[in-house]
Amino acid sequence: MVYAVQRYAATRPWAKKVGQLYSQAVQPAAARAEMKDVIKRELERAAQVFDIPQTTIVNELALAEAWGNFVAQGRVVADQDAALSRALAHTRLPSNLPDTLVLPADAFFLHVPGEGGAFVTHQLARRSLVLTLVRGGFAPDGVAWLQAGDQLEMVRVSYPGELSPQLKDVDESWASLLAAVLNGLAMMTQPKLALSREWEAAAPPAWVADAAHPACAKTRQKGRSQLLKSGFSEVTFCRLEGLAAAESYQTQGYWRRQTFGEDKAHSRLVWVAPR
Secondary structure (H helix, E strand, O other), rough: OHHHHHHHHHOOOOOHHHHHHHHOOOOOOHHHHHHHHHHHHHHHOOOOOOOOOHHHHHHHHHHHHHHHHHHHHHOOOOOOHHHHHHHHOOOOOOOOOOOOOOOOOOOEEEEOOEEEEEEEEHHHHHEEEEEEEEOOOOOOOOOOOHOOOOEEEEEEEOOOOHHHHHHHHHHHHHHHHHHHHHHHHHHHOOOEEEEEEOOOOOOOOOHHHHOOOOHHHHHHHHHHHHHHHOOOOOEEEEEEEEOOOOOOOOOOOEEEEEEEEEOOEEEEEEEEOOO
C-alpha cells in the first residue's frame, strides 16, 4: 500500500465507522464526540491484551479527526510526480504561506514520496491549516501500530503571516517532511500546475480500463467496484508542464513574493525552480 490513508483504513478497526460518522454528521461536534467514544472503547479492549502508551490514545484521536474530515471531503489524495517531488525537495521553504490558498479539497491527504505525508484540514473561518504529519512507516501491519507513538506530529499554521514563528516548536526530526508539505501546498497556487485525477499506478491496468470504459456504464461500475474493494485509490496527481526530472541540482529553488493590484495590497508566491 503506497499511501498512508490506505494503511490507516486497513489497520484501524474503527476507520469505517469514523468515516460514516463524519460523512453523515449534521453537527461536526456530535460526530467528534461519538468518534471519541468508539475509539476509547476499542482501545480499552485492546489494553486488556497489549501495553498501549498514553501517546497512542492521544494520537489515535487526532488521526481519527483527520481521517473523518478526509472521508467527508471525498477521500482526496494528492501526489506529486517524480520530477516535481525532486525539485521541491531542493527548494527552500517560503517565509510566508500564500495570501490565498488553492487546495483540491478542504480536507485531503498530501503524499510525499519517500517521506510520508500529511492530512491537511483547511479551517477557512480561522484562515489556518491543521497538518497531521505521518512518517513513511506509518501504520505497520498487524498490531504494531498500537506501540508506534512517534509517527505523528500535529502542526497548525495560519495564513498569511510569517511561517518561522509558527514552526519554532516543531521537532527537528519532522523538518524535512514539514518542508515538503508546505512547499507542496505553496506549489498548488501556481497557475501552471496541472492536476489530473487517476487511479494509482499499482492498480491493475485491466480494471482501470474497465473503470474508464467509454460506452458501458455497467462495465465502468464493475471496474470501479473491483478497484475500491481491493483497496486501490483514485489520486490527484500534481505535475508541472516542462519540468524534467534531474539527477542533481547546482542551485536551490526558492519562492519570491510578487505584489499586485493598484495599491499593491495583494501578493502571491512565485516559484523559482532549482537549476
